[in-house]
Amino acid sequence: MLDTEFMRLAFGAGAVVGVLAPAVGFFLVQRRQSLIGDGIGHVAFAGVAAGILLDVSPVLTALVAAVVGGVAIELLRSRGVAAGDQALALVFYTGIALGVVLVSAAGALDVGLFQYLFGSILTITRTDVAVIATLGALGLGAIALLYRTLAGVAIDEEGAQVAGVPIGAVNVAIGALAAVTVALSMRVVGILLVAALMVLPVSAATRLAWSMRSTFMLSMAIGLGSALVGLTVSYYADAPPGGTIVLVAAGAFGLAALGRALAGR
């Protein structure tokens, strides 16, 4: 399997996204914002469409759109312009509608879009892997630096605000991290499935862990395992990699829930 370069590249990109997506998703889940990745993904779709229309790299325009969308959701929510779920819905639907209009204007409303919607990890290039690895390392570095702050705010946002923690800046940082993760994961699992890789490993880890930190570490391990096992299964079963990776993550959640239920008996 690893004799072929496209599989080696796929494993490289999958490993980075498998670790980064749950690392960022961990904080979103703790803040009960599990669907934010989905919302940002839909805005990223508008970015992809803009890229196709303007003949610019769709990954780059998706990254820009995702960052704008992620920060917009956070600002709408934190400034009370709209409740959390309404802010998400507003950005979510505006993004998908804009994407459909732009991609239609570009005359590209066809199967070529599937690589962005459902991923196309097997067509990834060395340059793609280098970009994913660099941005992934930066994202993980930022999380390592901010772990204590992000965890503390997740535990008690109002208490942190009273004590003078700059909640607005922290929220924008998490929105931006989520956006970068969505843009990077787009080629691996696709816009429509990226949120699953941010949430399912965390949900599985929560059922097995004994502390916040162990939940965080286990989430990344399960995400990495899901990406590697999913790619392997997809190779031998000739199944779509993005969907297979997410199904493996869902299976991990099922096993973790079963394990916990059995342990509790």
Add this chain to the structure above:
Amino acid sequence: MPLAVELEGVSFGYRAGQHVLEDVDLGIDEGEFVAVAGPNGGGKTTLVRIVLGLERPTRGSALLFGEPAHRFSRRRVLGYLAQRSALGGDAPATVREVVSAGRLAAGGLLGPMRRRDRELVAEAIERVGLGDVADVPLRTLSGGMQQRGFIAKALAGQPALLVLDEPTTGVDAESQESLAALLDGLHTDLGVTILYVSHEFGAVERFVQRLVLVRRGVVFDGAPGDLPGLWHDPSHTHARH
């Protein structure tokens, strides 16, 4: 020396024409232990939010250590236990992880925790008597122990003013007694100014220096011994100015 808390003529409503609080005057000296009680819906939590600068009065002024509360510059000296404090998220945060969150503002936001901060977290955990369960998920403990954990979190920041909103909700009578004794110890040993807000005075009445009864406005403010018998359970009060 400025008062720790100084409210003058404070009125507040969440929308036009609403009067959650009306013309409230309240001063708390540094080092005082004051209990504020009143019926549910009487404006206590709003009072707390104004004291902490989370809401701005529609009329009057709210000062913290001499500065306007909403732009108080030394926020790290504030310790806050919110009403029905509950952990955010699903991850099984341990007592130590929860208490560490209270050291965030004072200990810096970037990088791992320094040794001195870890020591202060351990001290706060020991002080509330949770040393044996420091690495146990907080939510697996009893309601009383969870509240002790949240108090330790507030203490970890070494607050000059500790504000507790309904700290005994969901806590059994025995644990309420021990929480009240714990707060008395903090007040006596550490000299922390404590603002204790609840729908009833309860066990803490024996330890505080002043009782304040709030029902839209302040209807009683004095020593515990001066409180008319009828008002010892403020949730049933029909008090008037």
